[in-house]
Amino acid sequence: MELESLILNRIDFDYIFSLLSRVDKHKNGQKFKDLEVDIKDVKTLGLQVPDGLKYWAREIVEKLREEGFEVIISSSPTYGACDVDTELLKYVDYLIHIGHTKLLDVDRVIYVPYRVDYKLSEDALNLLKESVTERRIAIIGTANYAWKFQEIKMLLEKEGYEVILRMGRNVEYPGQVLGCNYSVLDKNDSDAILFIGDGIFHPLGAAIYSGKKVYRYSPLTNEFEIVKVEDFLKKRYSLIARASGCENFCILVSCKEGQNRISLARKILSKIEEKGRRGYILLTNEIKPEVIESFNFDCYVNTACPRIAYDDWKTFKKPLITPQELEIALGIRKDYILDRIY
Ligand code: SF4
Numbered sequence: 001m002e003l004e005s006l007i008l009n010r011i012d013f014d015y016i017f018s019l020l021s022r023v024d025k026h027k028n029g030q031k032f033k034d035l036e037v038d039i040k041d042v043k044t045l046g047l048q049v050p051d052g053l054k055y056w057a058r059e060i061v062e063k064l065r066e067e068g069f070e071v072i073i074s075s076s077p078t079y080g081a082c083d084v085d086t087e088l089l090k091y092v093d094y095l096i097h098i099g100h101t102k103l104l105d106v107d108r109v110i111y112v113p114y115r116v117d118y119k120l121s122e123d124a125l126n127l128l129k130e131s132v133t134e135r136r137i138a139i140i141g142t143a144n145y146a147w148k149f150q151e152i153k154m155l156l157e158k159e160g161y162e163v164i165l166r167m168g169r170n171v172e173y174p175g176q177v178l179g180c181n182y183s184v185l186d187k188n189d190s191d192a193i194l195f196i197g198d199g200i201f202h203p204l205g206a207a208i209y210s211g212k213k214v215y216r217y218s219p220l221t222n223e224f225e226i227v228k229v230e231d232f233l234k235k236r237y238s239l240i241a242r243a244s245g246c247e248n249f250c251i252l253v254s255c256k257e258g259q260n261r262i263s264l265a266r267k268i269l270s271k272i273e274e275k276g277r278r279g280y281i282l283l284t285n286e287i288k289p290e291v292i293e294s295f296n297f298d299c300y301v302n303t304a305c306p307r308i309a310y311d312d313w314k315t316f317k318k319p320l321i322t323p324q325e326l327e328i329a330l331g332i333r334k335d336y337i338l339d340r341i342y
Contacts, residue, residue: 046092048074048085050099053114060098079305080178081143082258082341084109101143101172103342104258113172116144118219120155127224129159132215134191138164139175140184140206141197145219146173152196164190170342177202179307181342182209195227201307203227209338233336235313242319243329246298248278254304255285261303261341268301268323275330289316301326306339 045064049057061071072092074085081103089095089108099114120128137156139149153163165174168184177184182205185193192213195203198220207214207227214227243249249272251265265281272279284291287308292300293316300320302309313320327333 042069042093044070044072044092044094046072046074046085046088046095048076048078048088048095048097050078050114053099079256079307080258081111082180082305083256084258086257101176103170103178106257113147114144115147116220118145118148120152120219121222124217124219124222124224125155125159127222128156128194128215128217131224131226132161132192132194134213135160136162136164136189136191138166138185138188138190138193140177140182140193140195140202141175142178142202143171143173143176145197146171146176149173149175149196164188177206178342179205180305180340182206182338182340183342185210188212200227201311204229204232205310205338208232208336209340232310236321236325236336239313239319239321240325240329243299243321243326244331246277246319246329248280248297249299249301249326250292250295250297251279251281251301252287252292252304252308253281253283254287255283256304259304259341264323265303268303268326271327271330271332275332277330287312293317302339306341309339 047057047060047064057073061073064071072088074088076083076085078085078097078099081100084097084104084106085095086106089106094108094110096110096112098112100111101113102111139152139156140146141149149165153165156163166184167174168176168181170181171178171184175184179201185206188210190212192215193206193210195206195214195216196219198218200216203214203216204227207229215224216227217224251268253262253265254260269279269281280297282292282295287302287304297318299318300316301323302320303323306322309320309322321329322339324333324337324339328336
């Protein structure tokens, strides 16, 4: 029997998928073609789930135990596809990483993406037709929505749109973006962008990255809006203004393999020192005020997941900025650009 079938038979992924709900089983099954280790040797599994899905972890473990596996659960927050628990991997034969598509080349990791099943209702289509007046549109979204974009593309094309659905770097689906990767919008020649999915972070990033008009539609809440970047940029420039007066800077480097940018940190350190200020590199597993604020630094420059600077800055007393924002603060750069890793 083929290895992937063996794995699929021994681990009841249908059950996991049904727990995760709204998941396309067949497409998930294709993921296991990459595995090379003989399944007979697999006794111990690690389980890593993002915070939003941790509620299901115990049930998944019970099911895997029924199949004869010993399971160790990771307590890691599992921020994204970049955040594979390599520590847990030392104790297990395979690590099941739930919620994201593959990003890193780490052996013995099984990615089980979380896919939201959704449709564009007639009402939603009518709303889009009324509001999206541009004819040539690019569709983008996170993995949990992007897996259905071929279907959405056909639907929108029937409504007369010319739909651009491109593949970015280091992603699994056409149209897929990550908070640190909008490469799908490189050389984007659309008139406007339609983001389909949850939250405002990714569409905001897409608008800044591309400089184009971005519409955001959430199939879950039926919310539809044109993304506005002004408030976001106002807040960022106020942090940059605070940073420009700082004498010393702490450059934050993540221990997480997929977020570690130590060489960038070293370059930043040189730039800071060239400008006559002092810089310090701090290696940390978690970027949280309680971990960092006991040190006496004036400003933090984040080289870990870009979302930390954009989303969490309010929880820090001192300014928390991106490497590109630091360049503006030091007078090295004029234009505002988004931080990205992949
Ligand atoms: S670095 Fe951040 S945005 Fe990028 S994959 Fe990791 S968690 Fe997601």
